[in-house]
Amino acid sequence: MGSGERVTFKNPVVSWIDERLPVFSLMHKEYRAFPTPKNFNYLWNFGAIASVMLILMIVTGIVLAMHYTPHADMAFGSVEHIMRDVNWGWMLRYLHMNGAAFFFVAVYIHMFRGMYYGSYKKPRELLWILGVVIFLLMMATAFMGYTLPWSQMGGWAATVITNLFSAVPIFGDDIVSLLWGGFSVDNPTLNRFFSLHYVLPFVIFAVVFLHVWALHVSGSNNPLGIEPKGPQDTLPFHPYYTMKDTFGLAVFLLLYVVVTFWFPNIFAHPDHFVEYNPLQTPPHIVPEWYFLPFYAILRAITFDIAIPFGNVLFLIAALGATLYAYFSAGRVRKFLWLCIVADIFALALLSFSPHFVLEAKLGGVIAMFGSVGLLVLLPWLDTHPVRSARFRPRYRFFLWLFVIATIVLGYVGAQLPEGIWVKLGQLCTAYYFGFFLVILPWLSRTEKALPLPKSISDAVLKGVVVLFAVISFSTPVLAEGGEHSHEAQHVESQEWSFRGPFGTYDREALRRGYTVYQNVCSACHSMNLVSYRNLSDLGYSPEQVKAIAAEYSVMDGPDDEGEMFERPALPRDPFTNPYPNRKAAIYANNGSYPPDMSLLAKARHGGADYIYGLLTGYGDAPHGKDLMQGQYWNAVMTGNVIAMAPPLSEGMVSYEDGSPETLDQYARDVSHFLTWAAEPHMEARKYTGVKVFIFLLVFAIVMYGVKKKTWADVH
Amino acid sequence: MSTANQTDDGETRRDFLHLTAGALGAVGVGVFAWPFIDSLNPAADTLAMSTIEVDLSPVEEGESITVVWRGKPVFIRHRTPKEIESAQKIAVADLRDSEADQDRVQKAQWLIMVGICTHLGCVPLGQRKTEPKGDFGGWFCPCHGSHYDISGRIRKGPAPKNLAVPQYNFIDDTTVRIG
């Protein structure tokens, strides 16, 4: 590349450089003049969109890494440091977190487009395979990124996924401890995940480069799936597709912005906001939504697969393969067949019994990796000469069915593996594999395609955005759907001033809530992530903040004589802890740990509603329900049993502003306060969101105008 | 005639649209870059550390202490009347960085300055009794041999400026807030 014919440039500097290093000629050839079929629909935007998302992820990621600490003791805190203290940190983090989801949305649509219009067929097989490689790298990167905040969800996801490798016969356990760098997911694991999470995106970037290179060799496919017959069928890439892609990008970014600034945690489970505890698994581990279909396939294999007379079968297979090797022509072929013989023998040796049994665990792992691996083989499974599903009604039908099965699998992946979900998962898994292994080869042989148009110019342009709608509507459902069904109790929704797209905190309620925390909750619950200086956000003056802080004392030191000493707290200090350490807290509370409250509103389904419901939900146990000493009945708590005595009662805290000193008011105010503590920058987030949204909207409208003008003479 | 006009109009409108789109794009990218750059500025918790209060009561006359402020050493010296006198009688005009001693202190007995050599950032010696104090009885930077006097002014060697005096104020007689 690059040594082709050069273009002449008017600018002398450009031309000087280009004579020595023809980058400008290259850019001109590949991104200006590049002949592109003129009949693309909007599905062709997603390649460009995905590249922009990749760059956005790399840029936000580099900056986030400057503030993040990859250490088991500090990772969780450093992410919260980003969210609370780093300038714009909350925005960069939310952009990165939701950017991953939208990157996958773009890539899934891009892949669907490839499948629908047969873009993987000759001569674009390698182009497709490079795409699958990118997809695999993305999955690895996203999974490791999920672990980095060192939350309950991330840490346990890492445990579960790395343990997949323990299914490998004989070497399984060794592989797993190699991955961990220890005997469990711990600091060494976190360190290597961070290193890989940082480097893999650059590898992805390099493969994207190859992907685009391969694309520019074969040229783009198009909705009709027939090759352009000449210049009348193509348009130069610039300005036609640069403008169209920019318009599509602006629309896509609008959706992304809405999620990032108004529903930033829609894809995040409450267990993301609890620090990783290697001794306690949360009741329900789910991967990110974009992995759910594969996760469902993993869990669909609940049975051992027995192969009767396994060894006899192996022997026959091995014998057959050897004979075939002997008679087949060519050294390479012989070699390949002998490799297969060796493999068969290895497998036979691994199963010592006459009945070879593929255990469910290994079976699930093979199915999961196989479901992705099959994509590589797609160009050889579907060998039908016609590319576009537009002319293959039967293929179209089965492909849509495939899309539905995958979405159902995604839904199943978010449910607890019980009852109907297991059967449904198995059914869809069967279809997933059947589609690739049976339906595609069968259709390749039998399907009669509709007559193809002679050339692209004969056909009419038409845009399709159906799938985009399907995916953007189904992802929140996937993300949310699974979770609500697991909520133990129904939490009643309350009125809050911070609700809604423009909602703000009520400073007076926050100050009252802080008073309640200070007088009641803080006796047992820490709030390590909030500092006294943050109280100025509640409307306290610097002097008041100083006075509040000075009421507490903190351990400092060592002084010049090496002694630790107590001093009054300063605004910069975090809220003081009621107990010297976690063990002391557990001991003082009959064995249950009073959770840190800084992130409580995010770490519980329902947030403020839940906290309010819990505080007001105490009551007498219904008949027949026996409570032990130190247990209380609560309408909202999972299992209705709680170890915390009813903390609030009428009149126990006095308010200065004359608000009613009732239990209900206390509960309401403290819930308000805890919501602020968990998300102190919510107002800035919405406010910034409005500005970004308006900007993008205007930009999208202008780009639409530009695109229309550009295309005016083509239509 | 009328056809020509129409094309002209079309052309201008297209140009205008393109310019608007280009300008919007450029402004958008520019504004979007700001949060990334700003995030590299000191974070709120770092800023909260940027003022410190120091209790001076235990520092005897003729003694120095070093406190950490914004990650840098701050030299605080309780000067003796003799030292004050020697610092004040220097002819200011002869100095490389002319500054009277009175302009470098709020209370003559307390000399407070950032202990970082203005040459290339080493920490000068002279805080402890056993350390060399240079030719002028103040501080001596071992890196490239800068000599500072008892007012922290550069007297000899490569450093261009006197040791910097941070912003501070006395809250009471023996407590100073730096920053």
Ligand code: FES
């Ligand atoms: S840094 Fe002090 S003399 Fe060079």
